[in-house]
Amino acid sequence: MRLAQDLTEGLRVSWGALRANRLRSGLTMLGVIIGVITVTLMGAAIVGLNRAFLSSISSLGTDVLYVQKFPWFERLDWSQVRNRRDLTLRDARSIARLSTLARAVAPQAITLRPVAYGSRSATGVQICGGGADTALVGGLSITSGRFLSPYEIDGARPVCVIGAALAEKFFPRESPLGHRLRIAGQQYEIVGVLDRIGEFLGIVNFDNRVIVPVTRYFTDIERWPNIDILVKVADMSQMDETIEELRGIVRRLRRIPPGQPDDFAINRQELFLKSFRKLSAMIATAGFCITGLSLFVGGIGIMNVMFVSVAERTREIGIRKAVGARRRTILTQFLIEAALISLAGGAVAIGLALPIVLVMRQWFPASISPPVAALALGISALTGILSGLLPAWRAGSQNTVDALRHE
Amino acid sequence: MITLRQVSKVYPMGAENVHALRQIDLEISRGEYVAIMGPSGSGKSTLMNLLGCLDTPTSGVFELNGVNVGELDDNQLADIRNREIGFVFQTFNLLPRSNSLHNVELPLIYAGVPAIERRQIALDTLAGVGLADRASHRPNELSGGQRQRVAVARALVNRPSILLADEPTGNLDSKTGQEIMALFDELWRQGNTLIVVTHEESIARHARRILRLLDGRIASDESLDPAGPP
Ligand SMILES: Nc1ncnc2c1ncn2[C@@H]1O[C@H](COP(=O)(O)OP(=O)(O)O)[C@@H](O)[C@H]1O
Ligand SMILES: [Mg+2]
Numbered sequence: 001m002r003l004a005q006d007l008t009e010g011l012r013v014s015w016g017a018l019r020a021n022r023l024r025s026g027l028t029m030l031g032v033i034i035g036v037i038t039v040t041l042m043g044a045a046i047v048g049l050n051r052a053f054l055s056s057i058s059s060l061g062t063d064v065l066y067v068q069k070f071p072w073f074e075r076l077d078w079s080q081v082r083n084r085r086d087l088t089l090r091d092a093r094s095i096a097r098l099s100t101l102a103r104a105v106a107p108q109a110i111t112l113r114p115v116a117y118g119s120r121s122a123t124g125v126q127i128c129g130g131g132a133d134t135a136l137v138g139g140l141s142i143t144s145g146r147f148l149s150p151y152e153i154d155g156a157r158p159v160c161v162i163g164a165a166l167a168e169k170f171f172p173r174e175s176p177l178g179h180r181l182r183i184a185g186q187q188y189e190i191v192g193v194l195d196r197i198g199e200f201l202g203i204v205n206f207d208n209r210v211i212v213p214v215t216r217y218f219t220d221i222e223r224w225p226n227i228d229i230l231v232k233v234a235d236m237s238q239m240d241e242t243i244e245e246l247r248g249i250v251r252r253l254r255r256i257p258p259g260q261p262d263d264f265a266i267n268r269q270e271l272f273l274k275s276f277r278k279l280s281a282m283i284a285t286a287g288f289c290i291t292g293l294s295l296f297v298g299g300i301g302i303m304n305v306m307f308v309s310v311a312e313r314t315r316e317i318g319i320r321k322a323v324g325a326r327r328r329t330i331l332t333q334f335l336i337e338a339a340l341i342s343l344a345g346g347a348v349a350i351g352l353a354l355p356i357v358l359v360m361r362q363w364f365p366a367s368i369s370p371p372v373a374a375l376a377l378g379i380s381a382l383t384g385i386l387s388g389l390l391p392a393w394r395a396g397s398q399n400t401v402d403a404l405r406h407e
Numbered sequence: 408m409i410t411l412r413q414v415s416k417v418y419p420m421g422a423e424n425v426h427a428l429r430q431i432d433l434e435i436s437r438g439e440y441v442a443i444m445g446p447s448g449s450g451k452s453t454l455m456n457l458l459g460c461l462d463t464p465t466s467g468v469f470e471l472n473g474v475n476v477g478e479l480d481d482n483q484l485a486d487i488r489n490r491e492i493g494f495v496f497q498t499f500n501l502l503p504r505s506n507s508l509h510n511v512e513l514p515l516i517y518a519g520v521p522a523i524e525r526r527q528i529a530l531d532t533l534a535g536v537g538l539a540d541r542a543s544h545r546p547n548e549l550s551g552g553q554r555q556r557v558a559v560a561r562a563l564v565n566r567p568s569i570l571l572a573d574e575p576t577g578n579l580d581s582k583t584g585q586e587i588m589a590l591f592d593e594l595w596r597q598g599n600t601l602i603v604v605t606h607e608e609s610i611a612r613h614a615r616r617i618l619r620l621l622d623g624r625i626a627s628d629e630s631l632d633p634a635g636p637p
Contacts, residue, residue, distance in 0.1 A: 002519045009516050016504055319500045322461060323561065324489020324517035326482050400461045404500060 006332045014337035017309065018344075025341055028305045032345030033352070035295030036380050040353040042287040043372040045364065050280055052365035054273075062269045063236055064137060067095070067229040067246060071265035073275055084263050086226035089214060091253055092131070095229060098249045101242040103234035104133040107214045107227045115210060116182040117170040125166065126209035127183060129217025129227070137232045143167075145177045145192030148213055152191075156215035161192040165207035181210065186220045188212060239268075295379065298345070299387035306338050306391035317395055318403025331396035338388025339381050346380025408568060408600065409435040409458065414467030416453050416623075427453040429623040430467070435602065437568070440595045442611035443604045445620035451604045454620070455573045458602060459494045460487045472568065489517050493562030495572035499554045501546040507533060507557045508542040514565045532560045536590060552583035559590060563599075570594065572603045576610055588613045 018025045069084045070076065089107055096105040109129040115122050132150040134140070140147070143164065152159050160181060167176045180187040188210070197206040218225050233242045243266050250264055310317070317330055350373050360366045411433040418425040427450045435441055443451050456462040457469060460476055463484075469476045471491060479487065488494075501510045511529040520528070533542055536556040546554050555575060562570055572591070576584030584607075592613055595601050603614060611617050612631075619627045 005516055005519050020504060315500070316502055319502060320513065320517075321485065322459075322488060322494055322500070323514040324485050324565075326485040326517075328482075329517065401456050404461070404496070 006329045007336070009329075010333040010336040011340075013333050014340050017313075017337055018340060021309075024305060024308075025344075028301050028341055029345035029348065031298030031301035032295070032342050032380055032383065033298075033349045035291070035298035035383070036346045036349035036376050037353050037356070038291040038294050039288065039379060040350060040368065040372060040376045041356060041360070041366070042284075042291045043375060044353065044357045044366040044368045045360070046280060046284045046287065047369055047372055048361075048364065048366040049283075051367065053276055053280075062273075063233045063239075064269065065231040065233060065243060065246060066265075066267040067091075067231060067250060068265050068267055069226065072267045072272060074265075080263070085254065086224075087229055087264065088225055089218070089227060091250065092227065092229045094253055095231065095246065095249055099231070099242075099245060101234055101238055101245050102231045104136045104232045106131045106134040106137040106230045106232075108134065108230050109214060109217055109222060109227045111222055113184055113221065115166070117179065120170055122166065122169060122208070124208070126163075126206075127217070127221055128209055128211045129214035129221070130211045131214055133232075134211060134230075137230045140197075141195045143193045143195050144175060145190070147192055148211065153213045153215055156213055156219060158186055158188045158216060158220075159191045159213065160188040161194060161211045162190055163194050163207040163209040164196040165205055166210065167193045183210065183212070184221045243268075295383055298342075299383045302338055302341055302384055303387040303391060305341070306334060306388050307394070309337065310334060310391045310395040313395075314398065314403050314406040317398050318400055318406065321398070321400040322404060327396040329396075330398075331392045334392035334395045335385055335388045338392065339384035342380045342384025342387075343377065346377045349380070350376055408437045408472050409433070410468075410470040411457075412468045414457065414464045414469055416450070416457065416462070417465045426623050428457070428464075431623075431625060433618075433625065435600070437600055438595075438598060439600055439602075440591075440613070440615045441602045442614035442617045443602065443620060444606060444608075444611050444617060445626070446606070449620040450623040451620055452573055453623075455571055455602070455604055458569070459492050459571045460484050461494070485517075489514055490565060491568045493565070493567040493570045495555070495558050495562050495570070495575045497574040497577040499546070499551075499558045499578070501554060501557055501561075503546055506543045506545050507538060507549070507560075510546070510557055511560045511564050513561060518565060529560075529564055532564045533557070535563070536560045550583075551579050552586055555579060555583075555587050556590070559587070559594075563594070569600045569602065572601070574604050574606070576605065576607070581609075584610065 067087060069087060070081070092105060092107040095102070099105065107130065111127050112124050113127045115125040115127075128134075130148065132148055132153050135142070135147040142161070145161070147161055148159065151157075160183075162176060162181070170176065170181075171179070176190045176193055178189065180189050182188075194207070212221070214227065231242070231246060233239055246266055247262065251262065254263065256263065320330060350368070353376075354368060357366045357368050411431050414428060414431045414433075415426065416428040418427055431454070443454065445451050453462075457464055460471070463469075463477055471487065474487075476484070476487070502513070508526070508529055511533055512525050515525040515528060530539070530542060533539055536559050538553060538556050538560065541549060541553060541557075546557070549557065559575075570591075575591075576587055579587065588610060591601055591603065601614070603610070605611050615631050617627075617629050617631065618625055
């Protein structure tokens, strides 16, 4: 095979040429290295972001519908916003009673408050008013103790279930069960501890929370009686039917005449996911355009050096052509040289990007996956080949006699 | 095997044209030993470059082994150079960073000969020019005569039908030059076709036929005594 010969000889020659000009090759590589590092970091950040988001979102569950005052993704005008009625606990109970397609219904109201135990206190804790089915709907499981009981919800008892982070903070050595937390001036007895869930994009810590009976929540913690109603769908394949049924129930409860628009919204994770994907694609495009620029500069550097290399080796080209090298052979040789510089730069860049990503991880969920690394290498090889094309073409097309005469 | 009919080569130089060769008619048969002589600028190198398929004529027909070279494309010319032509230059034209062995292997690489076979052929050919022990030396570690031997080995390695040498002794002292010519004589006796450009009478005397060029034309074409010196 001629091509195989061209490739091996090309590799051998290129390697020799690169070694003979170590400093020059190294400096040229620097351009590629910087370019590939930025591209790799960008890719690592996006992959990390996506992964973190997806794992967070899946912990929230895609089979849960949110009956809320406002839609997540639609813009409303002020008149609509102003006229919306609150969703109440009564609505939640009615939905639970009337819906045939819902598996479970849970009210939810959330706020941030400081929490204290004895002399210790924590600020910014998520206080969540929930119902007996909140654990089922939210996919929560219990490490120790139990979840809130229907009796405690109906009786608005001062009890609570706490997240793993809070349990660790207040009770590093003993069981939290039976102790009392102070929230908004009231004492709540701890009846259960939740399994660890983790963070959401490093912003929200789901383990730093307290769940109290929603009935109690509206007497002690928050006066404004607006809630979200979380509905777990019994059968994912009947998602659309469930949404329609819910709409019907809420419209009936609110006595909205036919033809009038809803004054509430039924939100789903899936839409969240969709718009997140759109956003992350936008970030990725913009990011790669910007980082691509630095790669482009690196490519120009390679092109420059390849032109110099071709000029320096004019005579060598002449000799090779005189003994039977085809134009394509010479072209291949210089393309390999350009690709080699670029690939080596890419490999070094990945080597450098790895520790940077590890450092980045402290603030940001970045990760270099094999596909990202492969992409970076592919991009650098492509950069090399593209920037080597013109110089290599010039090398291959040289007139043999003139090249031989070149000093 | 070589036929030139009305071959001209014109180099455009700005407004003027340089007529390096003017309507050359020439026949050279297999097994001939030809010297081309003439003053500087008379067109010797231009003629050799045409014969070596490094260049193509501006007009006229050049047939090599029955093939009209003027009609070949770039790749076909490269293949002809690789298979049919061995070229020895005044300035050796070896790859400076490669050792003798690799320099000699080069035509075989482009011919697609597998590595192991290639190495053996190249070593044998190096041994044939008396450089078996210089295979791993680079050109700058060799004397002028040895470099030219490497170049001769490279020219021979593909068993070409013609060996062309453009002033092969031009950069050598007269003793080393005579050694190279002795090598050429030996190659001719083995059946190779040789064409050697020189402006030294003593070198030309090795050949059996002497062409003299003047101003791009063949001024004389003389056959020497077949018994011949030396
Ligand atoms: N590439 C070229 N471009 C322009 N003129 C050339 C070129 N090569 C040779 N010539 C001209 O053609 C003529 C013959 O040159 P050449 O064949 O090299 O002569 P010789 O080898 O006999 O000294 C000279 O006048 C030379 O200047
Ligand atoms: Mg000359």
